[in-house]
Amino acid sequence: MSGFIPVNEPSVGNKEKEYLSECIETGWISSEGPFLKKLEADFSAYTGQKYGSCVCNGTVALDLAIKVMKEQYNWRDGDEIIMPSFTIISTAQCCVFHNLKPVFIDSEPLTWNIDTSKIEAAITPKTRAIIVVHIYGLPTDMTPVLELAKKYGLKVIEDSAQAHGLRYKDKICGSMSDISTFSFYANKHITCGEGGMVMTSDEELYEKIKFYKNLAFSKDRFIHETLGWNYRMSNLQAAVAYASFERLEETIKKKKRMGALYTELLKDIPAQLPCPKTPYAENNYWVFGIVLNDDVKFNAKEAMERLKDLGIGTRPFFYPMHLQPVFKKSGIAGNQDLPVSKRLYERGFYIPSGLKLTDEQIRETAQKVISLFKG
Numbered sequence: 572m573s574g575f576i577p578v579n580e581p582s583v584g585n586k587e588k589e590y591l592s593e594c595i596e597t598g599w600i601s602s603e604g605p606f607l608k609k610l611e612a613d614f615s616a617y618t619g620q621k622y623g624s625c626v627c628n629g630t631v632a633l634d635l636a637i638k639v640m641k642e643q644y645n646w647r648d649g650d651e652i653i654m655p656s657f658t659i660i661s662t663a664q665c666c667v668f669h670n671l672k673p674v675f676i677d678s679e680p681l682t683w684n685i686d687t688s689k690i691e692a693a694i695t696p697k698t699r700a701i702i703v704v705h706i707y708g709l710p711t712d713m714t715p716v717l718e719l720a721k722k723y724g725l726k727v728i729e730d731s732a733q734a735h736g737l738r739y740k741d742k743i744c745g746s747m748s749d750i751s752t753f754s755f756y757a758n759k760h761i762t763c764g765e766g767g768m769v770m771t772s773d774e775e776l777y778e779k780i781k782f783y784k785n786l787a788f789s790k791d792r793f794i795h796e797t798l799g800w801n802y803r804m805s806n807l808q809a810a811v812a813y814a815s816f817e818r819l820e821e822t823i824k825k826k827k828r829m830g831a832l833y834t835e836l837l838k839d840i841p842a843q844l845p846c847p848k849t850p851y852a853e854n855n856y857w858v859f860g861i862v863l864n865d866d867v868k869f870n871a872k873e874a875m876e877r878l879k880d881l882g883i884g885t886r887p888f889f890y891p892m893h894l895q896p897v898f899k900k901s902g903i904a905g906n907q908d909l910p911v912s913k914r915l916y917e918r919g920f921y922i923p924s925g926l927k928l929t930d931e932q933i934r935e936t937a938q939k940v941i942s943l944f945k946g
């Protein structure tokens with residue numbers, strides 16, 4: 572048998588080497604340079620926003636999005652931002668750092684994305700924005716989100732960290748909001764190890780993003796009216812990200828093929844597999860998640876331990892935001908009961924989904940997953 576199958580092995584190749592050498596030969600290694608310009612222009616054009624600004628990761632991309640919106644639209648401390656509970660901490664902490672209150676909504680059982688039918692009841696006079704997170708390869712159903720935003724005058728942010736090139740009807744994720752954010756972390760569809768991008772079609776927001784990511788330098792460079800951060804990305808990172816951007820459609824095709832193969836091999840296990848398509852989108856299987864049926868005697872944690880012993884890497888699903896100790900302690904999360912996201916954590920995990928995975932490894936993984944349910 573082959574060795575341990577990791578949950579994600581990134582695919583980086585000769586193009587990356589070539590573009591990196593170009594940076595080194597030309598000396599463009601810092602936060603200005605041709606690959607940054609090309610990546611910002613081409614990836615935002617591909618996605619469908621006017622402007623893109625590279626940053627050092629997807630977490631600070633969200634930070635900047637909230638910072639510039641709060642300033643631009645005069646949001647006050649304590650104003651509320653609606654978001655799914657089932658997401659990574661980055662989506663919620665950016666609000667907390669800027670003294671805004673995240674308001675958590677449960678997930679849809681079928682797609683694991685925010686349950687859009689539960690948003691309206693959570694809107695109050697203090698609500699300012701909705702952050703959607705396109706989860707694991709299926710987009711949020713944007714039509715109801717955009718209708719509510721219009722009806723109540725709310726801004727929309729798409730956390731598209733997992734959704735490069737993901738299609739919603741005839742649109743691409745990241746193009747349907749006031750600001751969208753991306754990550755180029757090692758397991759994302761476009762990667763340079765660490766990196767990210769903020770996109771918008773609003774010139775004023777874009778100017779503020781560039782200002783705050785670059786230490787709030789002004790025309791008189793070292794004279795400051797306000798404070799910012801150094802969230803810049805380097806041209807070296809952009810070179811690597813650009814090479815993987817050029818392969819994006821190929822990457823998605825490959826992920827879809829892997830998803831279809833897993834789906835076929837695992838169709839008889841007593842668990843929910845990723846929903847292959849909805850009326851508005853096809854799954855592009857950023858990762859392949861599994862949610863154990865309630866009558867399965869073990870939970871996700873035990874399944875992951877047993878798979879590890881069998882040489883298969885896994886990752887747990889997100890721990891819901893409304894249950895996070897940090898938010899319980901600070902009173903941001905009350906005693907909300909969001910059973911779908913809680914169950915997703917308890918019963919869900921994902922199996923190896925990296926681009927380096929071979930069909931043989933997929934078959935071996937599937938066979939070991941199936942073996943969990945025997946005897």
Ligand SMILES: *Cc1c(COP(=O)(O)O)cnc(C)c1O
Binds near residue numbers: 629630631730733
């Ligand atoms: C990966 C991810 C992020 C954070 O991106 P980093 O580059 O790791 O900081 C934010 N949101 C979601 C939904 C993610 O999957």
